[in-house]
Amino acid sequence: MIKNFLFLCITLMLLAAPYGKGEAAGITTYEKFIVPSYWTEHNPDGDKIVLNAAAVEAFNKKVVAASPSVYEMANYPKQVAGKNVAAYVGNYTDLSEDMYREGKLVSDNYKNILRAQTNAAAIPAEVTVRYGVTVRRTNVRNLPTGEGLFYYASDRNFDALQETALDPSEAVAILHTSANGYFYYVQAYNYRGWVSKFDVAETDRSTWLRYAAPKSFLTVVDRDYTLKADGEQVFFQQGSRLQMSDKKDSTYTVKIPVRTKDGKLQEDKVVLSRNASLNEGYLPYTTNNLIRGAFKFYGSVYGWGGLRNSVDCSSFISNVYRTVGIFLPRNADKQETSAGIHKKMGNMSSAQRANVVKGLTPGSTLHMDGHVMFYLGSSNDTPYAIHSLGSHYTGGTRHSTMQVVVSDLNLQKSSGNTYLNELTTCVTFR
Structure with a gap:
């Protein structure tokens, strides 16, 4: 599934190059729409508190309960069954397919080295958790290597082993160590994977709790x-x-x-x-604070899994909500099924879908297969969103965007369907 998604993104990027950077249908550069003030001024309840501090804390507990990928780190167990850790560590990218490193086909021998580095045989029956804090921004990897692996020789953007990135001062539970000792397998509040041990400092639990909570x-x-x-x-x-x-x-x-x-x-x-x-x-949880936070990324480069010190579609959403104290799952599909008020699109007509979207609170998320957007509001009866966009189709032509943009929902998928008609769920986090 990930290969198909990466193929779509990469193909769009490569085929779009000859067509230049002209504004595509659906994406706007209208000067009023690409600044937060327009949307905050047209958001009459934008400065009202959505949830106070106590309600934010209660909502985060609902997120943990609804999302198996999210943990309240202060309550993370001190011991974890070895079979569970082995299952985590063994859940890596399918290495049976052709993969490329620096444009060259990766050998089976190299793949076997990566498999061996997971050190799965050394996992004990009961894993005693060690406590760490990230000391710099660090990439979370699907396998214990910092080298990028790609499904296509020409690709440099969509590293198949890149899961996400953790910022400094993040509390992590250390569950395992690679065979060469250079990587730790860690659990952060909304993701787990391999990080360089040189980006993590170990400490005692009481000190660690200051970072966890x-x-x-x-x-x-x-x-x-x-x-x-x-x-x-x-x-x-x-x-x-x-x-x-x-x-x-x-x-x-x-x-x-x-x-x-x-x-x-x-x-x-x-x-x-x-x-x-x-x-x-x-920040106080208001929708205007969310809008202002979202526009901090406007024009930023798309960063798959947090690469390029930037954001993909779901880390963009996660970061904005962290500023008001809401801690969401990392990936778009997990955000779609997390706690909140859900509007399922089902078999609605285009007009019905548009009415649902226009009735949402700004800051709600708009979900479709493989993508999530931040709803800004409507202008001239047309709904708009800001999102970190890899690529899209317009009029049968493929475009690479690789940027945080403002658009309406008339962008198209390869099928010709608009994003509006591809929406599956809209979520308001309250």
């Missing part, structure tokens, strides 16, 4: 934020949380996790100027 923290509310700690530029994406230890009229002091040479956690205190990129705690 922080009490005093700053939230990154801009698209991203970079600071210097321990001589390194540390990149945080929207929705990341920084441990706050002190504040003054014009500055914050934060604790940034650092990995010592022996792999242990050390905290570097960094003084930051107060600025609009950082918010003390979460």
Whole structure:
């Protein structure tokens, strides 16, 4: 299934190149529509609190209950059955198909090396959880390697082993180690996979809990934020949380996790100027705050699985909602079935579908097979969304977009169906 999806994305990208960058049907660059102010000004209830802090906390518990991929990390078990960890580790990309590395066909010997690196035979009957904190943005991999594998020799965008990316200061449960000792298999709050051990610092449970369930923290509310700690530029994406230890009229002091040479956690205190990129705690959960957060990514490059320090369609949604304290599943299909108010499209006509969408609260998500969009509102009776778009069809011509765009729902699939007619579910997270 993933191969078919990647084939579609890559084919669209390659075939679109000769047609240039002219605006395709459905995507708008109308100056009023590509800034948040238009949508917030036309959102009469946009500044009303959707859920207060207590209700946000209660909703997150509903997300955990409805979504097997999401964990309340502070309650993560101290021991996990080895058979479960073995099942996690063994759930990797089908290596029986042709794959390419740096444009060259990967040998069966190389694939066998990757399989052996999962070190599955070393998993004990009962795994005692170790506790780690990410010290820099790190890629979560399907197999214990940092090298990209692709289904097509020409592809450089859709790494088949890339699952997602974790920001610094993320609490992870360490469940297993690769055969060469260079990768940890970890569980984060909404994903699990292999990360470089050099991006994780181990610590005791009580320290780890400060990161798993922080009490005093700053939230990154801009698209991203970079600071210097321990001589390194540390990149945080929207929705990341920084441990706050002190504040003054014009500055914050934060604790940034650092990995010592022996792999242990050390905290570097960094003084930051107060600025609009950082918010003390979460933003109030209002739909206008969501809209403003979404537009921080407008024009950003599409980043499959968080590559390019950017977002794909579902991490875009996840990041925006993290700023108001809502922690959603990572992938679009999991977000579609998570907690919230669901509007199923079923066999509705185009007019009925449009009426459902136009009746949604801005910030609701619009789901179709393999894609999710953030609903902005309607103009001239036409609904619009902002989304991280890989590719699409218009008038039988394939287009590569690879960008966060604003569009109506007249974009087309390869079948000729519009996105409106491909919608399966709309979800309002409340």
